[in-house]
Amino acid sequence: MVKYDESNIKSLEWHEHIRMRPGMYIGKLGDGQSPDDGIYVLVKEIIDNSIDEFVMGAGKRIEIDIQDRSVKVRDYGRGIPLGKVVDCVSKMNTGGKYDSEAFQKSVGLNGVGTKAVNALSETFTVQSFRDGKCKKAEFSRGKLVREYGECKSDEKTGTEITFSPDPQIFNKNYRYLPAYMEEKIWNYAYLNTGLTLVMNGKEYSSKDGLLDLLNKRVDDTLRYPVAHLKAKDIEIAFTHGNQYGEHYYSFVNGQNTTQGGTHQMAFREGFVKGIRDHFKKDMDPADIRNCMIAAISIRIQEPVFESQTKTKLGSTAISPDGPALRPWIVDFVSVEVDNYLHKNPEAEKALLERILQNERERKDIAGIRKLANERARKANLNNKKLRDCKVHLTDGKDVRRRDTMIFLTEGDSASGSLTKARDVQTQAVFSLRGKPLNSFGQSKKVVYENEEFNLLQHALDIENGLDSLRYDKVIIATDADVDGMHIRLLLMTFFLQFFPELVEQRHLYILQTPLFRVRTKQRTQYCYDESERDEAAKELGGKGVEITRFKGLGEINPEEFGQFIGDAMRLESVVSPPDASLGKMLGYYMGKNSPERQDRIVKNLRADAVEEL
Secondary structure, three states: OOOOOHHHOOOOOHHHHHHHOOHHHHOOOOOOOOOOOHHHHHHHHHHHHHHHHHHOOOOOEEEEEEEOOEEEEEEOOOOOOHHHHHHHHHOOOOOOOOOOOOOOOOOOOOOOHHHHHHHOEEEEEEEEEEOOEEEEEEEEOOEEEEEOOOEEOOOOOEEEEEEEEOOOOOOOOOOOOHHHHHHHHHHHHHHOOOOEEEEOOEEEOOOOOHHHHHHHHOOOOOOOOOEEEEEOOEEEEEEEOOOOOOEEEEEEOOEEOOOOEHHHHHHHHHHHHHHHHHHOOOOOHHHHHOOEEEEEEEOOOOOOEOOOOOOOEOOOEOOOOOOEHHHHHHHHHHHHHHHHHHHOHHHHHHHHHHHHHHHHHHHHOHHHHHHHHHHHHHHHHOOOOEEOOOOOOOOOOOOOHHHOEEEEEEHHHHHHHHHHHOOOOOEEEEEEOOOOOOOOOOOOHHHHHOHHHHHHHHHHOOOOOHHHOOOOEEEEEOOOOHHHHHHHHHHHHHHHHHOHHHHHOOOEEEEEOOOEEEEOOOOEEEEOOHHHHHHHHHHOOOOOOEEEEOOOHHHOOHHHHOOOOOOOOEEEEOOOOOOOOHHHHHHHHHOOOHHHHHHHHHHHOOHHHHHHO
């Protein structure tokens, strides 16, 4: 029997626990290829504190500088009280947000965020400027390196934090992608009108909040101008376009809740109620909400999120002892939507036409849909395309449900390797037959008429929305050649055209697989690009090194493949740029405008690329 006494009981220092279990505090680690990777959470935690200062009326400017792997955030709020600078960044459950009078509706209330950044950073420096004085402290991996005494300063009041994520914790090749950071900064600007954010010298600000957000996100196919409605602690904006599905941007206390939550559900319910009350007709909710583009932002006291990364709201009340959240939102949305339509008859007419068109399309495909679903049900009994897993996202009590994923592969050879190497508990495989149909500009009817699309829709179980989505991650796994890239684009077009919420809620990913294997008799390294290949060849000694170029996924045997779909898997999240219209983007890249695309390619060819060809 193993000895068990006092010596087996250990107490960890605060930073040791964070470093041992970083996922508890910042979610997944990653290398920056996904917008919810931990390195972005670190930046968000620091900026959130500066935003809270602005919300409390202190400081209208926040400066963010990201150079290589160093991040600096400077705000002009009240500054951390000088005597508590070290405590506020290094003692758990220490902060000013426990005083509800000081921070009524803050994003972070558990006193953990900044400490997590400190513990997970190779270097961390905090400075506070108050009343002509300054206090500075330096840390490394959560440990205090040097604390400076108070000194005089001409700097404006506020706080400056500089940190570098620790390569011992994060992928050593991590990097901040400008597109992801820009989207996050824009969201801060939309939700805090009057605030100016400056990132690497570029200014971001918004005058009309969610109205600006939607106007920047939508194209010129809108049925009516964006409606913008506000009241104390709640703001909404909405319109209808021509893109299938429901498009939502939801926020709580400035936090982008990409997975929605109780507030988004209440908005959807309130909008249907408002439309039904206005037109005095029992319309189908799906007809009302299809093609809708909407945003909602609320501020509540002590919000409850489903995890430390705060992507889904779980609160059922406005405050711990306050009224219920759902009726507050439902009543506001239903009443204000009804009033808006009374005041805007042109919008009322256009919205009704959109709803009636949705109804006609739904009834038009009802027969095809029934036959297609019957075929899909029969196919599911012996679906050779799907190698399913045992756990699914809909298994609410299973802790592994957030680890579920399905790989969409091209051909039997790639799916065969994946199937043998996968974790049968949480990883499923769906095999495509050749190149899918280009679905851009097609009606929803094509989803049911095309057998492969219909089987894919049923495998994911997203016919009626994402509430029944069976996998947390839908991963496109195609070869890194021209044909593979084309299949990747066709699949992305399918999801963006008919199920855009799958992308907006960050469920769609691209699998990055190694292009090269570099090995000697003693060691083997897998490389994802030419620079990694050259570095590995140099590291392994140059002579006697064997370099293999993988032409397709089918060339990677199952024993090797298991290394690339496990803990070290490299995934790139599919997101649309914050300033890009989905309709225009799809129309340009997937529409019938080949000469225009060819002309752009010719005009932008680089001389070195031509030489390589």
